[in-house]
Amino acid sequence: MAEEFDVIVIGGGPSGSSATAFLSKAGKKVLLLDRAKFPREKVCGDGISGRSVGVLRELGLLDSFKSVEHQDMFGVTFSSPNGTVAPIPSASGSEAPGFVCRREVFDNVLFQHAKSLAAKTIEGFFATDLLFDGSRVVGVKGNFDGKEHEFRAKVVVGADGVGGITARKLGAYNNDESHQHAGIRCYYEGVEGMGDKIELHFVDSAVPGYFWIFPLPGKRANVGLCMVVSDMKKKRANLQAIMKDIIENHPVFKPRFQNAKRATEIKSWLLPLASKRMKLAGDGYVLVGDAASLIDPFTGEGIGNALTSGKCASQAILEAFKNNDFTESSLSNYPKALWAGIGNEIDTNHRMQRMANSKFLMNLVIGKAKRSKEVRGVISDAILNPSNHKRLVDPLFFLRALLA
Ligand SMILES: Cc1cc2nc3c(=O)[nH]c(=O)nc-3n(C[C@H](O)[C@H](O)[C@H](O)COP(=O)(O)OP(=O)(O)OC[C@H]3O[C@@H](n4cnc5c(N)ncnc54)[C@H](O)[C@@H]3O)c2cc1C
Known part of the structure; x- marks a missing residue:
């Protein structure tokens, strides 16, 4: 007999740990x-x-992050294809609005917290398939300790990331190359000139992608480059070669x-992008x-959307338990609430992504940001205050920026 739970969460990254913590705190018997x-x-x-x-x-x-290795961040520094550098500070305040923390450290804090709350956690469990009753998901099958195991639950949460099985098994995997980023990253020691801001650089040779430097304590940095996959293929761009050239010659x-x-x-x-909306709920799963x-x-x-989706999905699952209704129609309250919260921002940022393909516009906006406090304010709002993105894609903003 397969062991039974209220909810099975497959994947213990930020999304799965968030869902596990919210559901367990509400009294559900969760298997992580x-x-x-x-x-x-x-x-x-x-x-x-x-x-x-x-x-x-x-x-x-x-508070748990105050005691692990991290670097507080107080804004973003942009640079444009013509080499203009514009630091955009976050609104003043002593508390850092964000930070940089190696994922090995960050995810472990979240995972250990979720594990401490879950009814049962199995690390080293490789999920190989979902269990179905007709079209309804009723559990998971996988390998652990050299044996195959099955577990059943009222709801299965697919939180297994890009390399996982759930989206693929459910026909909800985003394989549209115009809605995926390819990213590369490594760590450097001894990088000069870093401050208290993350850095996004729209370097001429990297557009339509960008190069980043995210500072860590002790002159160490997370360094990388990303680009939309379809653009990368069209341009026949080799991300490693572009990054090497920037570091050695720019x-x-x-x-x-x-x-x-x-x-x-x-x-x-x-990186599967939210500009492509996939099906996020069905009978017995989210x-x-x-x-x-x-x-x-x-x-x-x-990470922010992963944590938020874990929270939002938990609320819909708890409602489903109240009504004893685990159908697609009941669990679809989750995507409805999620898109109501982040949908506009994603649409706006998709337009910004396409805008960033234009070197002319990036030179214009970042050049003006360097000179104009108002333009810096709009960008700071847009990047650091998710509810205030609209102004950045307002054509009048560009007209004002041009005349500023
Ligand atoms: C190059 C790059 C740079 C990025 N930079 C940033 C950034 O600076 N800030 C930011 O917010 N986001 C960034 N992201 C995005 C961020 O990494 C992801 O959005 C985030 O990790 C999503 O969290 P998740 O919990 O959904 O998935 P993941 O973190 O991928 O966790 C999935 C978990 O599922 C487990 N799993 C997978 N398959 C199985 C299976 N078959 N059985 C059991 N378990 C399984 C994995 O072991 C893993 O622990 C970046 C991504 C990339 C690729």
Whole structure:
């Protein structure tokens, strides 16, 4: 007989840990499964935004990050294809609106918290298939300790990221190359000129993608580059070669990396973007985080939406338990609430992503941002205050920027 739970969460990254914590706190019997043993690494820029901070606060976890290695961040520095550098500070205040934390560290804090609340957690469990009763998902099958195991539940939460099985098995995997980023990243030691801001650089050779430097303590940095996959293929762009060229030859970055040493190999990974809306709920299941293709199409930020989707899905699941209704129609309250919260922002940022293809516009906006406090304010709002993105894609904003 397969062991029974209220909810099975497949994947213990930010989305799965968030869902597990919210559901367990509400009294549900949750089984948390992950193929990895924590702490585990995840290819990422390690930038933790304001949206993430909000959910971490709700989970009561914000203080836990004060005691692990991280770097507080107070804004974003942009540079344009013509080399103009514009630092955009966050609104004043002593508390950092975001931070940079290696995912091996960040995810472990979240996972251990979720594990402490879950009814049962199995690390090293490789989910291989979902169990169905007709079209309804009723459980999961997988391998652990050299044996095959089955578990059953009223609801299965697919939180197994890009490399997982749930989205694929449910026909909800985003394989549209115009809605995926390809990203590479590595760690450097001894990078010069870093401050208290994350850095996004629209370097001429990297557009329509961007190069990033996210500072970590002790002159260490998470360094990477990403681009929409269809653009990358059209341009026949080799991301590693572009990044190497920027670091070794670009007049702004060469001096900053002159004495720096790459500390890790360069790893690549896919970012499924929320500009493509996938089916996120069905009979007996929901998908969250990267398994649900929820990454911001402009900034590449996915942790905040992963944590938020875990929370939003939990609310719909708790409602489903109240009504004893685990059908698609009941669980679809989750995508409805999620898109009501983040849908406009995603649409706006998708337009910003396409706008960033224009070197002319990036030179214009970043050039004006360097000179105009008003333009800096709009960008700061747009990047750091998710509800205020609209002004940045307002054509009048560009007209004003041009005349400023
Ligand atoms: C290059 C790059 C840079 C990025 N930079 C940033 C950034 O700076 N800031 C930001 O906010 N976001 C960034 N992101 C996006 C961010 O990494 C993801 O959005 C985030 O990790 C999604 O969390 P998740 O919990 O949904 O999935 P994941 O973090 O991928 O977790 C999925 C979990 O599922 C487990 N799993 C997978 N398959 C199975 C299976 N078959 N059985 C059991 N368990 C399984 C995995 O072991 C893993 O622990 C970046 C992504 C990339 C690729």
